[in-house]
Amino acid sequence: MEVQPYVFFNGRCEEALAYYCEKLGAEVTxxxxxxxxxxxxxxxxxxxxxxxxxxxxxxxxxxSWMASDGNGDPAASPMSGFSLSLTADDAASAERYFNALxxxxxxxxxxxxxxWSKGFGMVVDRFGLMWMVTVPDKP
Numbered sequence: 001m002e003v004q005p006y007v008f009f010n011g012r013c014e015e016a017l018a019y020y021c022e023k024l025g026a027e028v029t030x031x032x033x034x035x036x037x038x039x040x041x042x043x044x045x046x047x048x049x050x051x052x053x054x055x056x057x058x059x060x061x062x063x064s065w066m067a068s069d070g071n072g073d074p075a076a077s078p079m080s081g082f083s084l085s086l087t088a089d090d091a092a093s094a095e096r097y098f099n100a101l102x103x104x105x106x107x108x109x110x111x112x113x114x115x116w117s118k119g120f121g122m123v124v125d126r127f128g129l130m131w132m133v134t135v136p137d138k139p
Contacts, residue, residue: 005084008070009127013053016127017067020058023100024086029064030057048072060086083122083130091119091135098133101125 009016020026034045034054045054052069065084070076088094098111104126111121111133119135 004065005082006066006068007079007084007129008068008076010076011052011069011072011074012127013056013067013069016129017053017056017058019126020060023103024060024097027059028056029059030055032056034069046072079128079130083132085132085134087134087136088119094119094121094133094135098123098131101131101133 017026017028017031021028031053032055033050034052035050037045037054045052049069049072052072054068056067058065058067086094086097088097095111098121102123102125106124108122108124108130109120111119114120117134117137120133122130122132124130
C-alpha cells in the first residue's frame, strides 16, 4: 500500500510547481493540461481551464505526490486540515527549504532547535500549503 498527497492549487498549480522545482529541487515527472484529456473521455473543460493543469506527478527526494489546478477557483476555501512534512538531510538544508517556503508565505513556528529535533519550523507557503520542515535528531 502507498498513500500519496494530492494537492489542489485552485488555479495556481503551474506557478506552485515551478516554485517548488526551483527552490526545493522538485521534479515534475508528468503533467497533463485539461485540454489534453482524450476527446472520448467525456470531459469538456471550461474554456478558462484548458491551459490549467488537470494532473501532475511530482517527485521530491524519495517522495512522490500529485497536484492539480482542481476546478481553478481562486476563491475556494484555503487548504486546511493537513500539512506536508519535509525532512531534510541536515540543518543547513532544512533552514534553506524553510526560508524558501516562507518567502511570500506566513511563518507559523520559526525554524529552530526543539527537544525532538536539531531544527523544526512550520510555514504556510505563498500557495496556501502548510509545511513542517524538520531535521532528524541523529545521535
